[in-house]
Structures are given as C-alpha cells and as structure tokens.
Amino acid sequence: MSELALDTTEGRIIDLRRETAAASLLPRGKAGGRYRCCACGKELIFSGPATPQSSFTPRFRHDGAEPGLDRCGAPGAHQADIQADLTVILDLRDQLLNALPRADVYLQIAPHRAGQRWELPPALIIRHNDQVVVIERPRRPLTKATADARLQHVRTTYGERSTHWWFFDHDDAQQYLAAGTVKVRPHGKPDTHHKVRPTAVQRQLVQAGGAVCWITSGTLFIPYGGHPGAYPALEGEDWSGKMASWAKDWKISHPYPADSAAWWGLVPLSLLALGQHTGFCPAPAFALMSALEKAQHGREAHRRNLAREHAQRAASTQRTSTKSVVPPAETPAAPLPVPPDAPTAPTAPTAPTPATTEHQPVPPRPTLPPPTPLRDVRPQHGRFSWRSLLPRRWHR
Numbered sequence: 001m002s003e004l005a006l007d008t009t010e011g012r013i014i015d016l017r018r019e020t021a022a023a024s025l026l027p028r029g030k031a032g033g034r035y036r037c038c039a040c041g042k043e044l045i046f047s048g049p050a051t052p053q054s055s056f057t058p059r060f061r062h063d064g065a066e067p068g069l070d071r072c073g074a075p076g077a078h079q080a081d082i083q084a085d086l087t088v089i090l091d092l093r094d095q096l097l098n099a100l101p102r103a104d105v106y107l108q109i110a111p112h113r114a115g116q117r118w119e120l121p122p123a124l125i126i127r128h129n130d131q132v133v134v135i136e137r138p139r140r141p142l143t144k145a146t147a148d149a150r151l152q153h154v155r156t157t158y159g160e161r162s163t164h165w166w167f168f169d170h171d172d173a174q175q176y177l178a179a180g181t182v183k184v185r186p187h188g189k190p191d192t193h194h195k196v197r198p199t200a201v202q203r204q205l206v207q208a209g210g211a212v213c214w215i216t217s218g219t220l221f222i223p224y225g226g227h228p229g230a231y232p233a234l235e236g237e238d239w240s241g242k243m244a245s246w247a248k249d250w251k252i253s254h255p256y257p258a259d260s261a262a263w264w265g266l267v268p269l270s271l272l273a274l275g276q277h278t279g280f281c282p283a284p285a286f287a288l289m290s291a292l293e294k295a296q297h298g299r300e301a302h303r304r305n306l307a308r309e310h311a312q313r314a315a316s317t318q319r320t321s322t323k324s325v326v327p328p329a330e331t332p333a334a335p336l337p338v339p340p341d342a343p344t345a346p347t348a349p350t351a352p353t354p355a356t357t358e359h360q361p362v363p364p365r366p367t368l369p370p371p372t373p374l375r376d377v378r379p380q381h382g383r384f385s386w387r388s389l390l391p392r393r394w395h396r
C-alpha cells in the first residue's frame, strides 16, 4: 500500500504508480497530516526523490521510530480488500481517461473514510465541461440501504443533473445473473443479445434514476427492458390457428429499462465508444435501442397485416362453402404465412428515416422514478398498446 494514500486536502486517492507527476508536485513529509493510510487511517509520510535524476521510488510510509519501518496496523484481510477495491476502480479510471482524454477523472473520497471498512468503494468522478458523471464499481454484494445512501449522497453533492452510473462486474455470478439470449434485427441485421435477470438492487438503482451496466475488460453491456406479451386481436384480425404463435412477441423499454420489464437485454459497447460523442454517453447503444424499437413497430404492422389476411381468407372460405357446391378439396389452399422466425420486414409503407436519427441527442437521465406504476404486460381485451404502459418520457 506504500503507493496509495488518501489526500485529505483534495479529498481524493493518490496512486503514485499511476500519477508520475505527483512526486514532484506533492509536499514531502507529513505535510500537516495531509496524507492518510486508506486501511488504518493513520497519518503517512511522503518521501520523494532528492533530485529528478534520482532512482528513488516515491512512496508513502507510516510514521515509525525506526527508520524504514512501514507497518500498517490494519488486519491483513482488510488491507487486501481495500487495495483490491482501489486497484479495480483505478484501472477503470485509466480506461476512462483513454476514452475521454479531455475529461478530469478522479477517485473521490471523504477524509473521514480513511481506515473505515466500506461496503462500496469510493466513486469515480468525471468532469467534462458542465457535465458531472459519478461512476460506482461495487465489488461486494450491495444492500438496498447502501445503494440508497449513495444515490442520495450523489444527488445532494452533485445535483439532480449529474448522471450516476453503476458498473457491475460481468464476470461475477452474484452481480450478473444470465438469463439466456434474444434474437434481434436492428437495421434488418440479425444479431443475438444476451439477457440478464436484474437483482433487486439493480432494479432499485434504475428505478431511482441511476443507470446500470456491466463491464468486462474494455466492454460495457448497456441494458434495455424486455416486456413479453401477446397482441390482442383488433377488429378484422384473426389470430387463431396458425396465427397463434405470431401473437406472441416482446416490446422494448429504453434507453433505461422500465420497472415492469421481465428481463433486460444487453447491448455490448466498447468502453472507448463512450468518448466518441460529447462527454460521457453510451450514445451508440441508445441509438441501437431506438433501432430495436423501430424494428418492433415494423414487426407488429407486418403481423397485424397477416392476421387481417387470415381473417379475410377465413371469411371467404366460409362464403364459398355455404354458397357453392365446390367440394372443399378443390378449394385453392390459402398461402401460409412465413414462420415467425423468418425476417419480418414491415409490409406497410413506412417513411424512410434519415440517417441522423442514429445520433439523436439522448435526453438527460431522469432522476425520478416513473410517475405512475407500470402495469404488467399481458394480453388484455380491447385496444391494447404496450407504449401506453410506458411513462410519457419514453414516447417518441
């Protein structure tokens, strides 16, 4: 831990291995109690090289009577936990600095937390122009109380306009509950997305206005909501017989999953893509979700067309069999609809969408839960629309 210290003056973590300029900028010695050990909370002494040419490795050490003594009083397991937490989040900081070279990215911590056992490591702060993004990287199971307290703290400290992201570990079976896959066709191109079953706390975070994603190496997985259901028959539609399986479908809620989502689908996104737009924003992932919604409208229009054709065929078959004497065997066979898995391009004419929709600005993350509780998405009687279940702000 000799390279790590809590800087009480700046309220941030110093890591001498990553901040090579720090050695020449930081005051030496005790500096009035400025440096604290993150594990035991005691004051630290900063030693730097005597000259820029010196090969001395700058370090923090505990105050001890004997020269060279550097023993931390905290239990070994606690020291290891703190060091692992800080290493993981500082690695993430380095990755984010690559993605957002013009942003200020630092690990913020309140001085009183020095030496405390924390459930949730200190958060990364990204400042870019007027934008403030707070990033959490939980490493241990998160309780609702801890999540609530941190959400509240961030809102109070950085204001309602700040964005609060929670990066969960994609390779941690307690944080990532795999739930199969879903076939998708954004822009008519077939693809498969992984589905995840969010934990109660992950749902709570999104409900409270936070944003959740998973991370592994340099890839993020950004979630949208999946709402399975069935199309209720409108006037003039027949969903019986071979059409029955076509009635079953799912709908998307995005750019953040709605509370009533049965599962969350995941859009993979390179961490480096975060900086391709102004500030921190997973814009390509959000654009892809819009494409999924567009495909969904096309799918619904196509299937409803088939259901209407099915109804018309049934009606004409009935007329034929009651009015004519032609035996049923000679009735021309009605063409069967293509199976549900086949490409489902909309048959209804749709206006071409300008390419600019791919990069529409994304509205700032709402910081309040949906204004009205969302109903369960299940087939209902009468005119039904999934969109009507979503809060107004998700309507486009």
Ligand SMILES: [Zn+2]
Pocket (backbone or CB within 6 Å): 037, 038, 039, 040, 041, 042, 062, 071, 072, 073, 074
């Ligand atoms: Zn210590």
